[in-house]
Amino acid sequence: MADPQSNAPLRASAGPPTSGVIHVRTRLTADFTVISNALAQRRGSAVTVGVAAYILSLPDGTPVTITALCEHFSEGEILISRALRELEEAGYLERRRERTPTGQVRTRTYFYDVPGGAPEPDPDGPPEPPRPRRPRKRPDAASVPPPSPAVPETAQASTPPEAETPAPVPLADADPKAIAVLAALHRVDPRLVLTEQEAARLAPAVTRWLAAGLLPTQITDHLTARLPDHFLTRPAGILAYRLKETPLSAPARGAEPPAGPAVVPMRNCDGCDRGFRAAQPGRCRDCRRAEEHLPATA
DSSP states (O other): OOOOOOOSOOOOOOOSOSSSOOOOOOOOOSSOOOOOHHHHTOSSOHHHHHHHHHHHHSOTTOOOSHHHHHHHSSSOHHHHHHHHHHHHHHTSEEEEEEEOTTSOEEEEEEEOSSTTOOOOOOTTSOOOOOOOOOOOOOOOTTTSOOOOOOOOHHHHHHSOOSOOOOOOOOGGGSOHHHHHHHHTHHHHOTTOOOOHHHHHHHHHHHHHHHHTTOOHHHHHHHHHTTOOSSOSSOHHHHHHHHTSSOOOOOOOTTOOOOOOOOOOOEEEOTTTOOEEEOSSSOOOHHHHHHHHTSOOOO
C-alpha cells in the first residue's frame, strides 16, 4: 500500500526581511548593559536616550554631573542639562539631598531602570532606608470648617483666582545684554550653568543693575565672588539671591554735588600776627582777653 500523502501546501519559509534593520545577534557575557525598550525607544530627543544609556552603563559612584557628562559627549551644557531634566520628569532620574553621619549634606543621584522603582540595598553596607512618606492626617469633626454658602455664578466669575502658576518667561523677550552677562558666568566658574528659563527669569534683575550704572564686569565680580565649595541648590537660586537688592543709581553726568559747610578763612591777628580763623579781620582770642584785663587809662 502506498504511503498517505497530503495535498495541503507547505508553509513557505519567512526568510530575511526585505527592508528595515536586520539584527546580527551576539551572545554577550561581559561588558553589556540591560536597558528597557520603553527607554531605548522613547520618543523625543536622541540626546536624552543617549545620556540615559550612558548613565546606565556606568558603575556606581561615577560622577554624572553636567560637567562630567559634557567631558564625555560632544553636546553642550544646555542640551545635557535639558536631557537630565527630561529624565527626571519622566521618573528615570532622581536627585536626593541626604545628610552624612558627619553632618554634611550631599546630593545623591539615583537612576531607575523602570520609573518609580526602589533602589536595591547594597550587599556590603546597611540597607537603604525607604523614602519618608508624610502621613495623611484625617481632620477631626471639630476642625472641619462649615460649608460655605452658595455663591452665584456671576460672583464666581468675577472672583480672581487665589494663586496662578506664573507663565514661563520667553528668552526672546529678555534683554540681550543681560543674557550675555549671565551666559558668560560659567567662564569664571564652570558650575554656573543656567538653562534658558533660568536665564530669562534672572535677566530683568541684571537689566536693573545695568541701568543703575554698573558695568558687566562689576556684576560678574559680584555674582562670582566668595561662592561656596558645594552648591546645595541650583546655581540660579544663588544668583537670584545676590541679585535681590538693586543698587542705588549713579548720579547723572553734570550734576553738581551737594554743597558742604562753609569754610571760615584764615586771617592774621592785628595784635600778635598769629593765624586764626574768623569771618572778619581783627584780633585773635588771646589778644582780646588781654585787652579785657588791661586797666582803664584816664
